[in-house]
Amino acid sequence: MKLVRGRVWKYGDDVNTDVIFPGKYTYTVTDPVEMASHAMEDLDPEFAKSVQPGDVVVAGRNFGCGSSREQAAFCLKYAGVGAVVAKSFSRIYFRNAINAGLPVIQAPEAVEAIEAGETVEIDLERGELRCKAGRFSFPRLPEAVLGIFAAGGLIPYTRQRLGLAPREGEGTGTSGESSR
Amino acid sequence: MGKTFVEKVLGRKAGRAVTAGEIVEVVPDYAMSHDNTAAIAKTFASIGVARLYDPNLHVVILDHASPPPNEKFAENHREVREFVKKHGIQNFYDVQRGVCHQVMVEEGFALPGLLIVGSDSHSTTYGAVGAFGTGIGRSEMAVIMATGRIWLRVPETMRVVFRGTPPPGVSAKDIMLYAIGRIGVEGANYMAVEFAGEAVEQMSVSSRMVLANMAAEMGAKTGYVEPDEITLEYVRPRARREFEVVKSDPDATYVRVHELDVSALEPLVACPHAVDNVKPVSEVAGTRIHQVFFGSCTNARLEDFEVVARILKGRRVHPEVRMLVFPASQQVYLDALRAGYLEILAEAGAVILNANCGPCMGSHQGIPANGEVSLSTSNRNFRGRQGNREAEIYLCSPATAAASAIRGVISDPREFL
Ligand code: SF4
Numbered sequence: 001m002k003l004v005r006g007r008v009w010k011y012g013d014d015v016n017t018d019v020i021f022p023g024k025y026t027y028t029v030t031d032p033v034e035m036a037s038h039a040m041e042d043l044d045p046e047f048a049k050s051v052q053p054g055d056v057v058v059a060g061r062n063f064g065c066g067s068s069r070e071q072a073a074f075c076l077k078y079a080g081v082g083a084v085v086a087k088s089f090s091r092i093y094f095r096n097a098i099n100a101g102l103p104v105i106q107a108p109e110a111v112e113a114i115e116a117g118e119t120v121e122i123d124l125e126r127g128e129l130r131c132k133a134g135r136f137s138f139p140r141l142p143e144a145v146l147g148i149f150a151a152g153g154l155i156p157y158t159r160q161r162l163g164l165a166p167r168e169g170e171g172t173g174t175s176g177e178s179s180r
Numbered sequence: 181m182g183k184t185f186v187e188k189v190l191g192r193k194a195g196r197a198v199t200a201g202e203i204v205e206v207v208p209d210y211a212m213s214h215d216n217t218a219a220i221a222k223t224f225a226s227i228g229v230a231r232l233y234d235p236n237l238h239v240v241i242l243d244h245a246s247p248p249p250n251e252k253f254a255e256n257h258r259e260v261r262e263f264v265k266k267h268g269i270q271n272f273y274d275v276q277r278g279v280c281h282q283v284m285v286e287e288g289f290a291l292p293g294l295l296i297v298g299s300d301s302h303s304t305t306y307g308a309v310g311a312f313g314t315g316i317g318r319s320e321m322a323v324i325m326a327t328g329r330i331w332l333r334v335p336e337t338m339r340v341v342f343r344g345t346p347p348p349g350v351s352a353k354d355i356m357l358y359a360i361g362r363i364g365v366e367g368a369n370y371m372a373v374e375f376a377g378e379a380v381e382q383m384s385v386s387s388r389m390v391l392a393n394m395a396a397e398m399g400a401k402t403g404y405v406e407p408d409e410i411t412l413e414y415v416r417p418r419a420r421r422e423f424e425v426v427k428s429d430p431d432a433t434y435v436r437v438h439e440l441d442v443s444a445l446e447p448l449v450a451c452p453h454a455v456d457n458v459k460p461v462s463e464v465a466g467t468r469i470h471q472v473f474f475g476s477c478t479n480a481r482l483e484d485f486e487v488v489a490r491i492l493k494g495r496r497v498h499p500e501v502r503m504l505v506f507p508a509s510q511q512v513y514l515d516a517l518r519a520g521y522l523e524i525l526a527e528a529g530a531v532i533l534n535a536n537c538g539p540c541m542g543s544h545q546g547i548p549a550n551g552e553v554s555l556s557t558s559n560r561n562f563r564g565r566q567g568n569r570e571a572e573i574y575l576c577s578p579a580t581a582a583a584s585a586i587r588g589v590i591s592d593p594r595e596f597l
Contacts, residue, residue: 062366068301070317091370091401092301092317099319142203144331155227158323164228 002125002150004082004103006054009040009047010116013060017072017093019043020064025071035071036078053080056122058114060086064093073100077153083122085129087111098145101153105129110136124149182429184337185404186372189312189426191334193295200336200433207328209421210271210289211237212298213321214280215244218259220299223322232267233328239271240264241283246275246536249544278509278535281305281477285389286511288418292407293426297321297330302477302559304400307392308385309415310407310425312372315396335401336435337372337428338363342379344443349594351487352387353479353557353577355379356394357448359440361458369399371435374428379442380405385414386481393478394559397455447593450575453563461580467590469555469574471548472497472581473566474530475506476540476558482515484557484578489521491582491596497529498588504546505530506538530585542567555590557581 019042021035029035040047057076063086064072073096076084083103097104103124113133114120120131127140141149151157156166183191184200191197194204213220217240232238240260248254257275264272277283281302284290292310297303299321306313316330324330340359373395380388388405395403405411407425415423447461474480474488485507497503505525507513513535516522522532539546540558548554548571556566561573576584579593586596 096317144203144205154319154323158227
């Protein structure tokens, strides 16, 4: 969980939650496999077909803007995405991603340097990203947040802390759109 | 170096000095949820904890589709009632009470220096009285039910200073639309926004609520107005607990300061389909409207009724316009009734509905038809927000809404003053 290694899918600025996970599915599609099959549907139809576990989404400014739906974070996680690296994230997406157990990294300089299709390696614990162009450091994520990633999301993390046994399919957060 | 308001509130809660950018784990003073409490309760049940960490932490208010328009919403409300009863949540307000954010402030939950989270993006509203209010997700609310705790990133702070006194006919809504138009819908992403300046100092708590409420429309985590005598006079008789005013130090660090002069401002309108698509009313005057939505947690308080009644008195709503009126709370309803405003509005041909969100997010009570234009005193005009993607939403002040209701086209309210 703490070392992510994968191929880069590169996109531009303002990738909104509607293109990450279309609004028309928010109340009807709740199965993780099916959610993954719609990831990035309206931005890049190739993505869901060929994404591999550990792959990294790299994007520009304001990733995840728009609606606050939690599924936009969960669908990338279910698709196997190891991390999202962006110049910046919308505030609610950033929270939802951490709570979904999807690593989100703000590293504007790395985004400039990374090329589509190359393989990158990210050390979440040390706060370091390695790509063809070199090494980039990003602020090491705080312990509390790393714990959430390691557990696979906020709900499993909470159960772990409370000493409750893990459950199958927990923390999927598919109870519908978050508040608006 | 000095600390900002948010650094102080979160630092006190975390039990150590904190700086913007850090992450803290804290127990909020109150946690508000509304009709979404039923969905949250299911996630809470999946955690596997039998009891709430603290039932008194929670405030539950039914307002989004109240009373329920169909059996799906009715079942949802029933689940919420059963949940609050089972878990002994005392702070529960059923469908008769009003829009959640208004109720939180009116009922004295929102108080200076408190940390309040809500599973609703406009929980920023509580900053109008100097509280730290912020919107959180549903899973996070479920975890608060189980553990009392939530992680928060300490935000950087942006300061927005409104210089000067606004001319007649220009209200807090116009001032805020002006700021959003300048700063942009993502301009305050992750940040706390502190509102200051002469224009804010002169504002009532109701007007300050417009600013803090719509801080969410700039991407802000919270909005804040430093408490003064006006604040204290409002909160003292309502306060449910002790509180302490928390202010930013004079040498606190701000990531940005915007100085905006409002002394020559015109009434403004946010055009479809973005809140920062702001234009002077003169530029869009004459646009045909079909529905006026006078309501929401942004602009449906007594002072708004006073202005609307003044403009509508002795006049009629245009025969081809439906004017729908939703007081922000039952208290506002009663006050407007006693002041005679509701009679004026009803006589003018407006439809007066109960205190709830109404069509604000497209639940019920006035969804616009295809190709129609809805002119609204609410806070969001995204495509489809009021329940129909084929409708257009313009946002404006209560005065502009009233003037336009009479003419049937978007109109400058100053012609009626
Ligand atoms: S009035 Fe509108 S913005 Fe306010 S809480 Fe209700 S739906 Fe949300």
